[in-house]
Amino acid sequence: MKNLLLVAYLDIRESLRSKWFYVYAVVFGGLMGLFFISGITDSVVMGFTGLSRLLLVFIQVTIIILPIFILITTVKSISADRESNILEYMLSFPISLRDYYWGKFLGRFVTVFVPVIFALIIGVAWGALKGAAIPWAMVLLYSALIFSLCIVFLGIAFFISTTVKSHDMALGIAFMTWIILLAFIDVALIGLMMQNRISDGVIITIAMLNPMEAFRIGAIALFDPELTVIGPVAYYLLDSLGHTLLMLYAVLYPIVLGMVFALLGYTLFRRKDLL
Template sequence: MKNLFLISKLDIKESTRSRWFLVYLLVFGGLMALFFITGITDSVVMGFTGLSRLLLVYMQVTIVILPIFILITTVKSISGDRESAILEYMLSFPVSLKEYYWGKMLGRFFIVFVPVFLALILGVIWGVFKGGELPWKMLLVYSAFLFSMCAAFLGIAFFISTIVKSHDVALGASFVVWITLLAFLDIALIGLMLANRWSDEVIISIALLNPLEVFRVGAMSLFDPELTVMGPVAYFLLDNFGHTPFILYAIFYPLFVGFFFAALGYYFFKKRDLL
């Protein structure tokens, strides 16, 4: 256990010195600052005001930017160490494969989640300072959504990083995953529905296997419990899930996806040639 935390600490130090981490901080911190400058918390759009409006906009930004940032910065975690011979050097110490793999993942999770969460907290503090009412429930649930989405894409990234040996191939695979999941938010599913005449229930069920779609619908349900903006789809979701069960699904399903791919990546990491 001690070695696991040492590996995590080492990965955190390496990440904070890299340029991508600075860009990561600037993107989310800068976006939150932009929200302040443009007066998001003072505007009223579709009935959302103050902090609710700020969290709504922040959700729309993170659903697109956060997954690709996690993927492209994490897929090189193990494949990059393998190419640069750092992996061989690290394993020359009394460090087990389990400690190395999960230590790297723990450190990287800290790096990708904390800046996003701090930007969210900063926005809430500013909104309260401007006189807004603090939506405790919405803040806690949305933080849980961010936590689970970070875990989901971190697990996918580590899986990709273990099954490929080239850093370039890992980056290409991460873009393919991201674009595919974005396409299946709406475009690809609508195409399947029109081309194959699939039933609405099948299409919606496929959509709910996409962690991005789950995050989006779950976050929307915080602001609009009746999901009126989704039209007839809302009846299917609310009738089959209900509001609170779907919130729980939106939190725990991405966590399951992340753990599944992380465990699968660890399995291949143990079985395959490491160097």
Template sequence: MENLVLIALLDMKESLRARWFLVYSLVFGGLIALFFVAGVTESQVMGFSGLSRLLLMYIQITIVILPIFILVTTVRSISGDRDNHILEYMLSFPLSLSHYYWGKILGRFATVFLPVFFAMVLALLIGVLKGASIPWSLFLFYTGLLFALSSAFLGIAFLISSSVKSSEVALGLSFFVWIFLLAFIDIILISLMMQNRFSEELIIAIALINPMEVFRVAAISLFDPELTVMGPVAFYILDNVKLVYFLLFSIAYPVCLGLLFAFLGFKIFTKNDLI
């Protein structure tokens, strides 16, 4: 356990020294500052105003930004150590593969999740100073969503990093996964739905396999409980699943998916050539 914590702390220190972490933190912190400067908390849309409105805009933007940041900065975690011969050096110590792998995951999770979380905390603090009411239920739920989305894409990133030996290939795969999940699946499913090749239930079920889609629907469900902006997807979800169950699913599913990918990556990491 001590080696696990040491590897996690070492990865966190390396991340803090890297320029990507500074950019990563400034992006999300800058978004909060920009929202306040633009007067987002003063506007009202569909009954949401103040910090609720700000958090809703923030969570929608993170759907696009957070996954690609996690993938790009994490896929080189193991493959980069292998390219720079750091992995060979680390394994020369009395260190087990499990401690190295899971320590890297814990350290990287802290560096990708905490800046996003602290940006929301910053929004609450500024809102309190301005006399705004704090939407605690919305804040806690969105914290769970961000935790779940970070877990899912961290697992995907470590699976890619463990499967390839070149950091350039890992980076290319990360962009492909991000684009595929962000846009390509929706385009394919919409075209299949329009051509009536498959049932709507099957198409929507396939769409909900995508963790980004689950995140998006869950975030919109609190902004628009009737999910009117989702079109036919709304009717299927509301007719077959209670909203509270879907909200729990939107957090549990990405976390389980991330753990599954992380374990698959660990199996590949231990079976492949390490150097």
């Protein structure tokens, strides 16, 4: 356990020395600043006001930016160490493969999760200073959704990083993964429905297997429990799961999927040629 925490600490220190971390932090912190300057917390859009309006806009940004940032910055975590011979150097110490792998996973989770949550806390604090009512249940559920989104894309990124040896190949696969998942939120599935070759139930099921779609539906359900903005699909989801189970699915499914990918990555990392 001590070695695992040491590897996590070293990974955090390495991330703090990298430019990507500060770009990542500035993106979310800067967006919060822009939201405040533009007066989003004081506006009324489709019935949403104050912090509810701020969270609604923040969610729309998070679903696009967070996955690609996690994938691009994390897929090089192990593959880059392998290419630069840092992995060989680290394994020359009395550190097990388990401690190295999960230490890197824990360290990278801290560096991708903390800036987003910190930006969210700033938003809540600003709203409190402005005298706005704080929707604590909504804030906690959104924090859980961000947690699950970080876990699933960290798991996918570590799986990619252990599967390929080339850093450039890992980046290419990560970018393609993001494009495919993003396309299957709306574009590809709408095309399938228009062609009417697959039943609606099957299409909706496929869509909900996409962790980005699960996050999106869960985020929408925070503000619109009846899911009226997604049209007739809402009736299928609410009749099949109900609001409570739908929220549990949106939070727990990405976590389980991310850990499955992380475990598969660890299995490959332990069995294949490391160098």
